[in-house]
Amino acid sequence: MPELPEVETTRRGIEPALRGRRVKQVVVRERRLRWPVPETLDSLLAGRRVGAVERRGKYLVLRTTNGALIVHLGMSGSLRMVPAGSAPGPHDHVDLVLGRRALRYRDPRRFGCLLWAAGDPLEHPLLRGLGVEPLEPEFDGALLHARSRGRRLAVKAFIMDASVVVGVGNIYASESLFSAGIHPQRPAGRISRERYGRLAVAIRRVLQDAIDAGGTTLRDFTGAGGEPGWFSRELRVYGREREPCVRCGAAIRRRVIGQRSSFYCPRCQR
DNA sequence: AAATTCTCCTGAAGGC
DNA sequence: TGCCTTCAGGAGAATT
Secondary structure: OOOHHHHHHHHHHHHHHHOOOEOOEEEEOOOEOOOEOOOOHHHHHOOOEEEEEEEEOOEEEEEEOOEEEEEEOOOOOEEEEEEOOOOOOOOEEEEEEEOOEEEEEEOOOOOOEEEEEOOOHHHOHHHHOOOEOOOOOOOOHHHHHHHHOOOOOEHHHHHOOOOOEOOOOHHHHHHHHHHHOOOOOOEHHHOOHHHHHHHHHHHHHHHHHHHHHHHOOHHHHOOOOOOOHHHHOOOOOOOOOOOEOOOOOOEOEEEEEOOEEEEEOOOOOO
């Protein structure tokens, strides 16, 4: 499932093949994604040159001179370069054809989206209210501490709130809280500034490590290769219910918080 | 206002 | 072996 590191790895993988290239044609085979792919996408993009390929949270933004394409990979989405005209698989919903190659969007569960922003894409309704980027300097413990005052929801739900900080998905939320020694269900407003400092460091570290790991598989985005090695990440608590904690040996527990599975060590995390 | 629940969809995993 | 059921999950929308 694409989390921020996977989205960033995707961005780095496709950017060299897109930047400065002209879109020849947009082929939409299935427009029923989270929101319908705009009917006008081909007329908007055909003949346009792609500028910067940016990431905001888990959204990708492909800028052109007359607007921007906003892409979200949802749960199961992927983008990769393929030879133009190559046979699409069952869930290959959209191609952006650029000469001899094409950017292919695949999304079996169709939780993702491709949308058009005519103006500033950062002012698009989906991006406008997003919180701070976790890898930018302004993200720190002081920010988390300030934003959490008076809030009683579980800290895990709090750090997964995209209006606070973007890109902290379910897996990395569990991993970060383990790193920082904070119980996922502790009320967000009852955590000290000092502990939030440790949490901010943990979040940044876990995301950056995953991006660094993803960097080694960049070539897979433009070649014919198989699945990038994203899944070989070392997860210390996620998916390890009843297995021993790597730090203290206690059995890892699973609990549903805000409809999401959360994994934690009952001894190390308070 | 804040917090919780619902919703989209399909592949994978588990049960019998 | 194979069919059927259950579940996970990003994040906006709806509801409490």
